[in-house]
Amino acid sequence: MQTSNKFLDDMSKLMTNAMGVAQGAKDEAETAFRSMIDRWLADRDFVTREEFDAVRAMAQKAREENEALKARIEALEAGR
Numbered sequence: 298m299q300t301s302n303k304f305l306d307d308m309s310k311l312m313t314n315a316m317g318v319a320q321g322a323k324d325e326a327e328t329a330f331r332s333m334i335d336r337w338l339a340d341r342d343f344v345t346r347e348e349f350d351a352v353r354a355m356a357q358k359a360r361e362e363n364e365a366l367k368a369r370i371e372a373l374e375a376g377r
Contacts, residue, residue: 344352
């Protein structure tokens with residue numbers, strides 16, 4: 298035997314709707330927070346990981362070229 302209690306049904310619907318609203322508010326708050334953090338980071342002129350890695354690779358290549366040129370200069374000076 299199944300009984301229907303309108304009050305409990307209405308409360309269930311109300312709670313379901315309230316959870317949906319709460320989830321929407323949570324999602325909106327997360328989006329706003331992420332936007333605020335992105336703006337804050339952009340204002341600080343931080344570099345991205347990709348930019349950092351690119352500059353690091355360029356610096357490494359420059360060091361290697363300098364070492365090669367130094368060795369070449371030393372070899373030329375030794376041959377005088």
